Amino acid sequence: MMEHDITDGGPDMVQFVDGDGNRLETTEANAPYAKIVEDMTSEDARSMYRDLVLVRRVDAEGFALQRQGELGLWPSLLGQEAAQVGAGRAMRPQDYAFPGYREHGVAWCRGVPPENLLGIFRGVNHGGWDSNANNFHLYTIVIGNQMLHATGYAMGVQRDGKVGTGDPDRDTAVMAFTGDGGTAQGDYNEALVFASVSNAPLVFFVQNNQWAISEPNYKQFRIPPYLRARGFGFPGVRVDGNDVLAVYAVTKAALDAARAGQGPTLIEAFTYRMGAHTTSDDPTKYRPAAELDIWKEKDPIKRMRGFMETKGHADASFFEQIDAEADELAARIRKACQEMPDPDLRTMFDHTYAEEHPVIEAEKAEFSAYLDSFEEAGR
Numbered sequence: 001m002m003e004h005d006i007t008d009g010g011p012d013m014v015q016f017v018d019g020d021g022n023r024l025e026t027t028e029a030n031a032p033y034a035k036i037v038e039d040m041t042s043e044d045a046r047s048m049y050r051d052l053v054l055v056r057r058v059d060a061e062g063f064a065l066q067r068q069g070e071l072g073l074w075p076s077l078l079g080q081e082a083a084q085v086g087a088g089r090a091m092r093p094q095d096y097a098f099p100g101y102r103e104h105g106v107a108w109c110r111g112v113p114p115e116n117l118l119g120i121f122r123g124v125n126h127g128g129w130d131s132n133a134n135n136f137h138l139y140t141i142v143i144g145n146q147m148l149h150a151t152g153y154a155m156g157v158q159r160d161g162k163v164g165t166g167d168p169d170r171d172t173a174v175m176a177f178t179g180d181g182g183t184a185q186g187d188y189n190e191a192l193v194f195a196s197v198s199n200a201p202l203v204f205f206v207q208n209n210q211w212a213i214s215e216p217n218y219k220q221f222r223i224p225p226y227l228r229a230r231g232f233g234f235p236g237v238r239v240d241g242n243d244v245l246a247v248y249a250v251t252k253a254a255l256d257a258a259r260a261g262q263g264p265t266l267i268e269a270f271t272y273r274m275g276a277h278t279t280s281d282d283p284t285k286y287r288p289a290a291e292l293d294i295w296k297e298k299d300p301i302k303r304m305r306g307f308m309e310t311k312g313h314a315d316a317s318f319f320e321q322i323d324a325e326a327d328e329l330a331a332r333i334r335k336a337c338q339e340m341p342d343p344d345l346r347t348m349f350d351h352t353y354a355e356e357h358p359v360i361e362a363e364k365a366e367f368s369a370y371l372d373s374f375e376e377a378g379r
């Protein structure tokens, strides 16, 4: 065992499928969620697998586009597909998600067109999608900040009388996504306090990918995020973030509880960032290669495929068909990215404040005059 073992989530971790795709026996940790998994059909498994593969492909394309100079930056989710697909699929249409910047898989499950995720990283817009179209908020780069947005929104949902009515189309829950690093932020801790005392319909979903850029878990906390939830006054669950069935089941249970008026839950998805923090980072400078090798064995797609093959949920032609669909999706995203029009640079000032602001107007005028000076010079 390494001095700080970041490969073992311990006995509390909810898990249904092992690294080779074998369905695990019932344990004390997974028993409360077993029914949800047992109720799933072959069709559910195939559809989940499709999401995992297509999300990985969206991510790979984002990475490639950055390397080819089409994007300024790309934060890869490689290795975290199951955490995000499991969580995203457990949400209902009326629920609302507040992501960080790496939640491409949740965006996919919410129905945000993947090409729309690229604009902010190409620098042609400040977001690229309408938050309210799919109840998926814009990406938040300020670490932990979206925890407060989500808590405020959840408290609003409560005041709108959309919790605990028993109507499955009306009752609403909110999901707040952050990373392990986010748990050290003031915003995160304030959000947990408010969510707790107001019994807000909220699921905090912490993707513990073991690293906050170059900071490992052991420099971030002594008590893992799922155990800290109890101190705030609500339950915390650690789930195997590379086991899509487990993540789906745990998230579904937490969302159902939130919608029913039972208050918040914190889910810690124990996973691993297989790539670099972003395309601007080089993890070989701080991370031992042996760690990556161990986590490669826990790959979420390999695991789900193994499970499906063992259970006979799909045949070879299904897997081929999904790979072909991924190729088509990648080509579509690439084309959409290359065809994105450059914006009028003056529009960058437009949504700084909801209303006109004298300082912004002055800056806009100055910048506008600067741009016009090029036109006068015949450019």
Ligand SMILES: Cc1ncc(C[n+]2csc(CCOP(=O)(O)OP(=O)(O)O)c2C)c(N)n1
Residues within 6 Å of the ligand: 102, 141, 142, 143, 178, 179, 180, 181, 182, 183, 209, 211, 212, 213, 273, 277
């Ligand atoms: C308030 C704030 N401080 C610092 C940063 C710089 N920063 C960007 S990502 C990051 C690490 C976040 O780690 P984690 O929450 O574990 O998420 P991950 O990137 O691993 O998914 C930091 C410190 C920031 N964006 N916002």
Ligand SMILES: [Mg+2]
Residues within 6 Å of the ligand: 179, 180, 181, 207, 208, 209, 210, 211, 212, 213
């Ligand atoms: Mg992290």
